[in-house]
Amino acid sequence: MKINKLIIYCFCGLLMLGCKSSTKIETEEKKQAVLTEDLSDLSVYNLPSNWTDQNGNQMQLPDLRGDIVVVAMIYTSCQAACPRLVADMRHIEKTVNSKSKSKIKYLLVSIDPTVDTPERLKKFSIDNEMDGEQWLFLRSNEEDTREFAATLAVNYKKISPIDFSHSNIISLFNENGELIYQQEGLGVDYAPTIKAIEEAANKL
Amino acid sequence: MLKKLKQLLFLFFGIAVSFTGYSQEMVLIKKGSYTPLYGTADKKPVQVASFYLDVYPVTNQQYLDFLIKNKTYTKSQIKRIFADKSYLNYWKSDLDFGNANPNSPITNVSWHTAKKYCESKGKRLATMDEWEYAAMADAKTFDARNKKSYNQFILNWYETPKTYNNVVGSTFKNYWGVYDLHGLVWEWTSDFNSIFLTGESRKDKGEDGNLFCGGASVNATDLMNYAAFMRYAFRGSMKAPYTSRNLGFRCARDIK
Numbered sequence: 001m002k003i004n005k006l007i008i009y010c011f012c013g014l015l016m017l018g019c020k021s022s023t024k025i026e027t028e029e030k031k032q033a034v035l036t037e038d039l040s041d042l043s044v045y046n047l048p049s050n051w052t053d054q055n056g057n058q059m060q061l062p063d064l065r066g067d068i069v070v071v072a073m074i075y076t077s078c079q080a081a082c083p084r085l086v087a088d089m090r091h092i093e094k095t096v097n098s099k100s101k102s103k104i105k106y107l108l109v110s111i112d113p114t115v116d117t118p119e120r121l122k123k124f125s126i127d128n129e130m131d132g133e134q135w136l137f138l139r140s141n142e143e144d145t146r147e148f149a150a151t152l153a154v155n156y157k158k159i160s161p162i163d164f165s166h167s168n169i170i171s172l173f174n175e176n177g178e179l180i181y182q183q184e185g186l187g188v189d190y191a192p193t194i195k196a197i198e199e200a201a202n203k204l
Numbered sequence: 205m206l207k208k209l210k211q212l213l214f215l216f217f218g219i220a221v222s223f224t225g226y227s228q229e230m231v232l233i234k235k236g237s238y239t240p241l242y243g244t245a246d247k248k249p250v251q252v253a254s255f256y257l258d259v260y261p262v263t264n265q266q267y268l269d270f271l272i273k274n275k276t277y278t279k280s281q282i283k284r285i286f287a288d289k290s291y292l293n294y295w296k297s298d299l300d301f302g303n304a305n306p307n308s309p310i311t312n313v314s315w316h317t318a319k320k321y322c323e324s325k326g327k328r329l330a331t332m333d334e335w336e337y338a339a340m341a342d343a344k345t346f347d348a349r350n351k352k353s354y355n356q357f358i359l360n361w362y363e364t365p366k367t368y369n370n371v372v373g374s375t376f377k378n379y380w381g382v383y384d385l386h387g388l389v390w391e392w393t394s395d396f397n398s399i400f401l402t403g404e405s406r407k408d409k410g411e412d413g414n415l416f417c418g419g420a421s422v423n424a425t426d427l428m429n430y431a432a433f434m435r436y437a438f439r440g441s442m443k444a445p446y447t448s449r450n451l452g453f454r455c456a457r458d459i460k
Contacts, residue, residue: 041283041284041285042283042284042285043285044285046283046285046286047285143328143394146394146395146397147316147319147444149397150315150316150396150397150443150444151285151444153397153443153444154397155397155398155399155400155440156397156398157395157398157399157400165398165400
Protein backbone atom coordinates (compact mmCIF):
# COMPACT_ATOMS: atom_id res chain seq x y z
CA MET A 1 0.00 0.00 0.00
CA LYS A 2 2.72 2.37 1.06
CA ILE A 3 4.71 1.51 -2.02
CA ASN A 4 1.71 2.15 -4.20
CA LYS A 5 1.30 5.61 -2.70
CA LEU A 6 4.96 6.30 -3.25
CA ILE A 7 4.63 5.30 -6.87
CA ILE A 8 1.64 7.61 -7.29
CA TYR A 9 3.54 10.49 -5.70
CA CYS A 10 6.50 9.90 -7.93
CA PHE A 11 4.25 9.74 -10.94
CA CYS A 12 2.54 13.01 -10.02
CA GLY A 13 5.91 14.59 -9.39
CA LEU A 14 7.07 13.50 -12.82
CA LEU A 15 3.91 14.86 -14.38
CA MET A 16 4.46 18.22 -12.72
CA LEU A 17 8.07 18.25 -13.83
CA GLY A 18 6.90 17.52 -17.31
CA CYS A 19 4.44 20.40 -17.15
CA LYS A 20 7.05 22.74 -15.80
CA SER A 21 9.56 22.03 -18.51
CA SER A 22 6.99 22.29 -21.27
CA THR A 23 5.77 25.69 -20.07
CA LYS A 24 9.37 26.82 -19.86
CA ILE A 25 9.97 25.89 -23.49
CA GLU A 26 6.85 27.76 -24.51
CA THR A 27 7.93 30.98 -22.85
CA GLU A 28 11.39 30.67 -24.35
CA GLU A 29 9.91 30.32 -27.79
CA LYS A 30 7.72 33.34 -27.20
CA LYS A 31 10.69 35.40 -26.13
CA GLN A 32 12.58 34.55 -29.29
CA ALA A 33 9.58 35.41 -31.39
CA VAL A 34 9.42 38.84 -29.79
CA LEU A 35 13.12 39.44 -30.49
CA THR A 36 12.86 38.85 -34.21
CA GLU A 37 9.38 40.28 -34.57
CA ASP A 38 8.96 42.63 -37.53
CA LEU A 39 12.70 42.79 -38.10
CA SER A 40 12.88 43.08 -41.86
CA ASP A 41 14.93 40.69 -43.96
CA LEU A 42 17.24 43.53 -44.86
CA SER A 43 18.00 44.63 -41.32
CA VAL A 44 21.63 44.63 -40.24
CA TYR A 45 20.30 43.56 -36.84
CA ASN A 46 19.97 40.04 -38.26
CA LEU A 47 23.73 39.69 -37.85
CA PRO A 48 24.58 37.52 -34.85
CA SER A 49 27.60 39.49 -33.67
CA ASN A 50 28.87 40.60 -30.24
CA TRP A 51 30.52 43.94 -29.57
CA THR A 52 32.24 45.93 -26.84
CA ASP A 53 31.96 49.71 -26.61
CA GLN A 54 34.52 52.34 -25.55
CA ASN A 55 33.39 51.98 -21.93
CA GLY A 56 33.93 48.23 -21.91
CA ASN A 57 30.21 47.39 -22.08
CA GLN A 58 29.15 44.31 -24.02
CA MET A 59 26.42 44.87 -26.55
CA GLN A 60 24.74 43.49 -29.65
CA LEU A 61 23.70 45.42 -32.71
CA PRO A 62 19.93 45.14 -32.07
CA ASP A 63 20.53 47.22 -28.91
CA LEU A 64 20.69 50.17 -31.31
CA ARG A 65 17.19 49.52 -32.56
CA GLY A 66 14.99 52.57 -32.45
CA ASP A 67 17.81 54.99 -33.20
CA ILE A 68 19.05 56.37 -36.48
CA VAL A 69 22.65 55.15 -36.80
CA VAL A 70 25.43 56.77 -38.82
CA VAL A 71 28.40 54.41 -39.24
CA ALA A 72 32.02 54.65 -40.34
CA MET A 73 34.71 51.99 -40.03
CA ILE A 74 38.13 53.17 -38.85
CA TYR A 75 41.25 52.18 -36.91
CA THR A 76 42.75 54.43 -34.32
CA SER A 77 46.42 54.18 -35.32
CA CYS A 78 45.53 55.39 -38.81
CA GLN A 79 47.49 58.34 -40.13
CA ALA A 80 46.19 58.78 -43.66
CA ALA A 81 42.50 58.60 -44.50
CA CYS A 82 40.82 58.03 -41.13
CA PRO A 83 41.45 61.48 -39.67
CA ARG A 84 39.51 62.86 -42.64
CA LEU A 85 36.78 60.25 -42.31
CA VAL A 86 36.56 61.04 -38.60
CA ALA A 87 36.50 64.76 -39.38
CA ASP A 88 33.66 64.13 -41.84
CA MET A 89 31.71 62.30 -39.14
CA ARG A 90 32.30 65.13 -36.69
CA HIS A 91 31.24 67.72 -39.20
CA ILE A 92 28.10 65.78 -40.07
CA GLU A 93 27.24 65.42 -36.39
CA LYS A 94 27.66 69.17 -35.82
CA THR A 95 25.62 70.15 -38.85
CA VAL A 96 22.65 67.80 -38.51
CA ASN A 97 19.63 69.61 -37.20
CA SER A 98 16.55 67.69 -36.08
CA LYS A 99 14.00 67.64 -33.31
CA SER A 100 14.95 63.99 -32.78
CA LYS A 101 18.66 64.71 -32.41
CA SER A 102 18.89 62.60 -29.28
CA LYS A 103 17.78 59.62 -31.36
CA ILE A 104 20.75 59.82 -33.73
CA LYS A 105 23.80 57.75 -32.86
CA TYR A 106 27.20 58.17 -34.49
CA LEU A 107 28.98 54.85 -34.57
CA LEU A 108 32.66 54.23 -35.30
CA VAL A 109 33.57 50.58 -35.73
CA SER A 110 37.17 49.44 -35.46
CA ILE A 111 38.63 47.30 -38.25
CA ASP A 112 41.66 46.63 -36.04
CA PRO A 113 40.23 44.85 -32.99
CA THR A 114 43.58 43.53 -31.77
CA VAL A 115 45.02 47.02 -31.34
CA ASP A 116 41.82 48.94 -30.66
CA THR A 117 40.97 47.90 -27.12
CA PRO A 118 38.05 49.65 -25.37
CA GLU A 119 40.60 51.79 -23.49
CA ARG A 120 42.21 52.86 -26.72
CA LEU A 121 38.85 53.65 -28.29
CA LYS A 122 37.94 55.67 -25.20
CA LYS A 123 41.15 57.67 -25.45
CA PHE A 124 40.59 58.20 -29.16
CA SER A 125 37.07 59.47 -28.50
CA ILE A 126 38.33 61.99 -25.95
CA ASP A 127 41.31 63.11 -28.07
CA ASN A 128 38.97 63.71 -31.00
CA GLU A 129 36.25 65.42 -28.97
CA MET A 130 33.80 62.65 -29.71
CA ASP A 131 32.96 61.71 -26.15
CA GLY A 132 29.35 62.87 -26.01
CA GLU A 133 26.37 60.55 -25.54
CA GLN A 134 25.76 60.44 -29.29
CA TRP A 135 29.15 58.85 -30.03
CA LEU A 136 29.61 55.12 -29.88
CA PHE A 137 32.86 53.24 -30.58
CA LEU A 138 32.68 49.49 -31.05
CA ARG A 139 35.04 46.58 -31.48
CA SER A 140 34.43 42.87 -31.96
CA ASN A 141 36.55 39.91 -33.06
CA GLU A 142 38.16 39.65 -36.50
CA GLU A 143 35.41 37.46 -37.90
CA ASP A 144 32.38 39.48 -36.82
CA THR A 145 34.14 42.66 -37.91
CA ARG A 146 34.72 41.14 -41.34
CA GLU A 147 31.05 40.16 -41.57
CA PHE A 148 29.82 43.57 -40.48
CA ALA A 149 32.08 45.22 -43.07
CA ALA A 150 30.95 42.80 -45.76
CA THR A 151 27.36 43.70 -45.02
CA LEU A 152 28.16 47.39 -45.39
CA ALA A 153 30.21 46.74 -48.55
CA VAL A 154 33.22 48.16 -46.75
CA ASN A 155 36.49 46.61 -47.92
CA TYR A 156 39.60 46.56 -45.80
CA LYS A 157 42.94 44.81 -45.71
CA LYS A 158 45.89 44.87 -43.39
CA ILE A 159 48.77 45.95 -45.61
CA SER A 160 51.53 46.24 -43.03
CA PRO A 161 51.81 45.60 -39.27
CA ILE A 162 50.34 49.02 -38.54
CA ASP A 163 48.38 49.98 -41.61
CA PHE A 164 45.15 49.07 -43.34
CA SER A 165 43.65 49.95 -46.68
CA HIS A 166 39.96 50.56 -46.27
CA SER A 167 36.94 52.00 -48.02
CA ASN A 168 35.83 55.41 -46.87
CA ILE A 169 32.12 54.85 -46.57
CA ILE A 170 29.64 56.48 -44.23
CA SER A 171 26.46 54.42 -43.91
CA LEU A 172 23.09 55.45 -42.60
CA PHE A 173 20.68 52.99 -40.95
CA ASN A 174 17.08 53.68 -40.07
CA GLU A 175 15.49 52.76 -36.74
CA ASN A 176 15.06 49.14 -37.87
CA GLY A 177 18.63 48.67 -39.01
CA GLU A 178 17.94 48.96 -42.72
CA LEU A 179 20.63 50.61 -44.79
CA ILE A 180 19.07 53.71 -46.31
CA TYR A 181 22.00 55.80 -47.53
CA GLN A 182 25.73 55.57 -48.17
CA GLN A 183 28.31 58.25 -48.80
CA GLU A 184 31.45 56.99 -50.50
CA GLY A 185 34.84 58.63 -50.74
CA LEU A 186 36.69 61.38 -48.93
CA GLY A 187 36.08 65.06 -49.28
CA VAL A 188 32.76 64.57 -51.04
CA ASP A 189 29.88 66.95 -50.57
CA TYR A 190 28.10 65.67 -47.47
CA ALA A 191 25.03 67.82 -47.83
CA PRO A 192 23.03 64.84 -49.23
CA THR A 193 24.16 62.71 -46.27
CA ILE A 194 23.00 65.35 -43.80
CA LYS A 195 19.71 65.67 -45.63
CA ALA A 196 19.20 61.88 -45.52
CA ILE A 197 19.94 61.77 -41.78
CA GLU A 198 17.56 64.62 -41.04
CA GLU A 199 14.79 63.08 -43.13
CA ALA A 200 15.18 59.73 -41.36
CA ALA A 201 15.25 61.38 -37.93
CA ASN A 202 12.23 63.57 -38.60
CA LYS A 203 10.20 60.50 -39.52
CA LEU A 204 10.64 59.10 -36.00
CA MET B 205 26.76 -15.72 -30.94
CA LEU B 206 24.24 -14.28 -33.37
CA LYS B 207 23.78 -11.33 -31.04
CA LYS B 208 27.51 -10.65 -31.04
CA LEU B 209 27.63 -10.87 -34.80
CA LYS B 210 24.77 -8.40 -35.02
CA GLN B 211 26.57 -6.03 -32.70
CA LEU B 212 29.71 -6.28 -34.76
CA LEU B 213 27.78 -5.59 -37.92
CA PHE B 214 26.18 -2.56 -36.35
CA LEU B 215 29.55 -1.29 -35.25
CA PHE B 216 30.93 -1.78 -38.72
CA PHE B 217 28.07 0.05 -40.40
CA GLY B 218 28.22 2.75 -37.79
CA ILE B 219 31.85 3.42 -38.61
CA ALA B 220 31.19 3.25 -42.35
CA VAL B 221 28.31 5.74 -42.04
CA SER B 222 30.27 8.11 -39.86
CA PHE B 223 33.07 8.10 -42.42
CA THR B 224 30.83 8.95 -45.33
CA GLY B 225 28.85 11.29 -43.09
CA TYR B 226 31.99 13.28 -42.57
CA SER B 227 31.32 14.51 -46.03
CA GLN B 228 34.56 16.19 -46.99
CA GLU B 229 38.10 14.97 -47.09
CA MET B 230 40.68 17.57 -46.12
CA VAL B 231 44.39 17.79 -46.70
CA LEU B 232 47.14 19.63 -44.89
CA ILE B 233 48.56 22.68 -46.60
CA LYS B 234 51.95 23.29 -45.02
CA LYS B 235 52.98 26.75 -43.93
CA GLY B 236 55.14 28.95 -46.08
CA SER B 237 55.39 32.39 -47.56
CA TYR B 238 54.39 33.75 -50.92
CA THR B 239 54.17 37.08 -52.63
CA PRO B 240 50.61 37.83 -53.70
CA LEU B 241 50.19 39.47 -57.08
CA TYR B 242 47.86 42.03 -55.58
CA GLY B 243 47.05 43.36 -52.18
CA THR B 244 50.34 44.30 -50.57
CA ALA B 245 51.61 47.82 -50.87
CA ASP B 246 55.26 46.89 -50.89
CA LYS B 247 55.12 43.48 -52.67
CA LYS B 248 56.56 41.80 -49.60
CA PRO B 249 56.01 38.07 -49.03
CA VAL B 250 53.07 37.09 -46.85
CA GLN B 251 53.33 34.32 -44.24
CA VAL B 252 50.69 31.63 -44.45
CA ALA B 253 50.34 29.30 -41.44
CA SER B 254 49.59 25.59 -41.96
CA PHE B 255 45.91 24.79 -42.37
CA TYR B 256 43.53 22.12 -43.63
CA LEU B 257 41.66 22.59 -46.90
CA ASP B 258 38.78 20.65 -48.42
CA VAL B 259 39.99 18.47 -51.29
CA TYR B 260 36.90 19.34 -53.37
CA PRO B 261 34.48 22.24 -53.63
CA VAL B 262 31.16 21.69 -51.82
CA THR B 263 28.66 19.84 -54.03
CA ASN B 264 24.93 20.22 -54.71
CA GLN B 265 24.22 17.06 -52.69
CA GLN B 266 26.26 18.26 -49.70
CA TYR B 267 24.55 21.63 -49.80
CA LEU B 268 21.16 19.94 -49.92
CA ASP B 269 22.06 17.95 -46.79
CA PHE B 270 22.96 21.23 -45.11
CA LEU B 271 19.65 22.83 -46.13
CA ILE B 272 17.67 19.91 -44.73
CA LYS B 273 19.16 20.72 -41.33
CA ASN B 274 19.14 24.50 -41.79
CA LYS B 275 15.79 25.36 -43.33
CA THR B 276 16.22 29.11 -42.77
CA TYR B 277 18.86 28.94 -45.50
CA THR B 278 16.54 27.52 -48.16
CA LYS B 279 15.72 29.84 -51.01
CA SER B 280 12.20 30.58 -49.82
CA GLN B 281 13.30 31.38 -46.27
CA ILE B 282 16.67 33.06 -46.64
CA LYS B 283 16.77 36.65 -45.42
CA ARG B 284 17.57 39.08 -48.22
CA ILE B 285 20.45 40.61 -46.27
CA PHE B 286 22.25 37.24 -46.45
CA ALA B 287 21.65 36.40 -50.14
CA ASP B 288 20.32 38.18 -53.20
CA LYS B 289 17.41 37.13 -55.39
CA SER B 290 19.44 34.76 -57.56
CA TYR B 291 20.37 32.59 -54.55
CA LEU B 292 20.14 28.94 -55.72
CA ASN B 293 18.18 30.08 -58.74
CA TYR B 294 18.94 26.90 -60.71
CA TRP B 295 17.27 24.84 -57.97
CA LYS B 296 13.73 23.65 -58.69
CA SER B 297 12.56 24.22 -55.13
CA ASP B 298 13.83 24.57 -51.57
CA LEU B 299 15.13 21.01 -51.32
CA ASP B 300 15.48 20.00 -54.96
CA PHE B 301 18.44 20.92 -57.13
CA GLY B 302 16.57 19.82 -60.24
CA ASN B 303 18.60 18.64 -63.19
CA ALA B 304 21.94 19.59 -61.69
CA ASN B 305 24.38 16.79 -61.00
CA PRO B 306 24.56 15.95 -57.28
CA ASN B 307 28.36 15.89 -57.52
CA SER B 308 28.71 19.18 -59.35
CA PRO B 309 29.80 22.15 -57.28
CA ILE B 310 27.09 24.15 -55.53
CA THR B 311 26.95 27.66 -56.99
CA ASN B 312 24.66 30.69 -56.73
CA VAL B 313 25.48 30.87 -53.05
CA SER B 314 26.34 34.07 -51.21
CA TRP B 315 29.30 34.73 -48.94
CA HIS B 316 27.05 34.60 -45.87
CA THR B 317 25.53 31.25 -46.82
CA ALA B 318 28.92 29.72 -47.73
CA LYS B 319 30.29 30.92 -44.41
CA LYS B 320 27.35 29.44 -42.53
CA TYR B 321 27.78 26.10 -44.32
CA CYS B 322 31.42 25.87 -43.26
CA GLU B 323 30.59 26.87 -39.69
CA SER B 324 27.97 24.11 -39.54
CA LYS B 325 30.82 21.64 -40.22
CA GLY B 326 33.10 23.18 -37.62
CA LYS B 327 35.11 24.78 -40.42
CA ARG B 328 35.48 28.22 -42.01
CA LEU B 329 36.11 29.72 -45.42
CA ALA B 330 39.77 29.95 -46.44
CA THR B 331 41.31 33.41 -46.36
CA MET B 332 42.28 34.87 -49.69
CA ASP B 333 45.97 34.37 -48.89
CA GLU B 334 45.38 30.74 -47.92
CA TRP B 335 43.38 30.14 -51.08
CA GLU B 336 45.91 31.81 -53.36
CA TYR B 337 48.77 30.03 -51.61
CA ALA B 338 47.21 26.59 -52.15
CA ALA B 339 46.13 27.49 -55.68
CA MET B 340 49.50 28.57 -57.04
CA ALA B 341 50.52 24.92 -57.26
CA ASP B 342 50.13 22.76 -60.34
CA ALA B 343 50.30 18.96 -60.23
CA LYS B 344 54.04 18.88 -59.51
CA THR B 345 55.22 22.22 -58.18
CA PHE B 346 54.34 24.18 -55.09
CA ASP B 347 54.53 27.51 -56.94
CA ALA B 348 53.81 27.11 -60.64
CA ARG B 349 52.83 30.69 -61.30
CA ASN B 350 55.76 31.27 -63.61
CA LYS B 351 54.99 28.23 -65.74
CA LYS B 352 53.32 28.90 -69.02
CA SER B 353 51.34 25.63 -68.88
CA TYR B 354 49.82 26.55 -65.50
CA ASN B 355 48.66 29.95 -66.69
CA GLN B 356 47.48 28.65 -70.03
CA PHE B 357 45.30 26.10 -68.23
CA ILE B 358 43.60 28.87 -66.26
CA LEU B 359 43.14 31.07 -69.30
CA ASN B 360 41.68 28.19 -71.31
CA TRP B 361 39.23 27.63 -68.48
CA TYR B 362 38.17 31.28 -68.60
CA GLU B 363 37.20 30.69 -72.22
CA THR B 364 35.30 27.46 -71.56
CA PRO B 365 31.62 27.98 -70.83
CA LYS B 366 29.55 26.21 -68.17
CA THR B 367 32.32 24.36 -66.36
CA TYR B 368 30.06 24.49 -63.30
CA ASN B 369 28.20 21.52 -64.83
CA ASN B 370 31.27 19.30 -64.43
CA VAL B 371 31.60 17.16 -61.33
CA VAL B 372 34.09 17.89 -58.57
CA GLY B 373 37.44 16.16 -59.03
CA SER B 374 37.31 16.53 -62.81
CA THR B 375 40.30 18.88 -63.01
CA PHE B 376 43.86 18.16 -61.90
CA LYS B 377 45.04 17.10 -58.45
CA ASN B 378 47.57 19.66 -57.33
CA TYR B 379 50.82 19.40 -55.38
CA TRP B 380 48.93 19.41 -52.06
CA GLY B 381 46.31 16.87 -53.17
CA VAL B 382 43.61 19.48 -53.75
CA TYR B 383 41.34 19.37 -56.81
CA ASP B 384 39.48 22.02 -58.80
CA LEU B 385 41.04 25.22 -57.50
CA HIS B 386 41.19 26.17 -61.18
CA GLY B 387 39.00 24.87 -63.95
CA LEU B 388 35.62 24.37 -62.32
CA VAL B 389 34.15 27.41 -60.51
CA TRP B 390 35.36 30.54 -58.73
CA GLU B 391 35.36 30.22 -54.95
CA TRP B 392 34.42 32.50 -52.07
CA THR B 393 37.13 33.43 -49.57
CA SER B 394 36.53 34.72 -46.05
CA ASP B 395 38.10 38.11 -46.72
CA PHE B 396 36.96 38.61 -50.31
CA ASN B 397 36.17 42.19 -49.29
CA SER B 398 39.81 43.14 -48.93
CA ILE B 399 40.43 43.88 -52.60
CA PHE B 400 41.24 47.32 -53.88
CA LEU B 401 41.13 47.16 -57.62
CA THR B 402 38.18 49.45 -58.04
CA GLY B 403 40.01 52.72 -57.65
CA GLU B 404 39.14 53.21 -54.01
CA SER B 405 42.74 53.14 -52.97
CA ARG B 406 45.04 54.22 -55.71
CA LYS B 407 48.29 53.20 -54.12
CA ASP B 408 47.20 49.54 -53.96
CA LYS B 409 46.38 49.21 -57.56
CA GLY B 410 49.55 47.35 -58.37
CA GLU B 411 50.52 47.15 -61.99
CA ASP B 412 47.17 46.39 -63.47
CA GLY B 413 47.28 49.73 -65.26
CA ASN B 414 49.83 48.18 -67.59
CA LEU B 415 47.69 45.20 -68.35
CA PHE B 416 45.60 46.49 -71.13
CA CYS B 417 47.74 49.21 -72.61
CA GLY B 418 50.56 48.79 -75.05
CA GLY B 419 51.03 45.10 -74.35
CA ALA B 420 52.10 44.07 -77.82
CA SER B 421 54.06 41.04 -76.74
CA VAL B 422 52.57 38.54 -74.31
CA ASN B 423 55.05 36.72 -72.11
CA ALA B 424 54.61 34.37 -69.15
CA THR B 425 54.47 37.19 -66.64
CA ASP B 426 51.69 38.87 -68.56
CA LEU B 427 49.72 35.64 -68.66
CA MET B 428 50.28 35.17 -64.95
CA ASN B 429 49.18 38.69 -64.19
CA TYR B 430 46.15 38.39 -66.38
CA ALA B 431 45.01 35.06 -64.92
CA ALA B 432 45.33 36.38 -61.38
CA PHE B 433 44.00 39.81 -62.20
CA MET B 434 40.74 38.27 -63.42
CA ARG B 435 40.36 36.43 -60.13
CA TYR B 436 41.09 39.45 -57.97
CA ALA B 437 38.92 41.72 -60.08
CA PHE B 438 36.05 39.27 -59.81
CA ARG B 439 36.38 39.19 -56.01
CA GLY B 440 36.63 42.96 -55.96
CA SER B 441 33.34 43.22 -57.82
CA MET B 442 31.46 40.99 -55.37
CA LYS B 443 29.38 41.97 -52.39
CA ALA B 444 28.50 39.59 -49.55
CA PRO B 445 24.90 38.82 -50.62
CA TYR B 446 25.77 38.44 -54.32
CA THR B 447 25.49 35.03 -55.96
CA SER B 448 26.67 33.81 -59.33
CA ARG B 449 26.30 30.63 -61.38
CA ASN B 450 30.06 30.21 -61.60
CA LEU B 451 30.86 30.96 -57.96
CA GLY B 452 31.01 28.22 -55.34
CA PHE B 453 33.17 27.55 -52.29
CA ARG B 454 35.07 25.03 -50.20
CA CYS B 455 35.97 25.10 -46.51
CA ALA B 456 39.18 25.26 -44.52
CA ARG B 457 40.09 24.56 -40.92
CA ASP B 458 42.77 25.67 -38.47
CA ILE B 459 45.22 23.17 -37.13
CA LYS B 460 44.21 22.37 -33.58
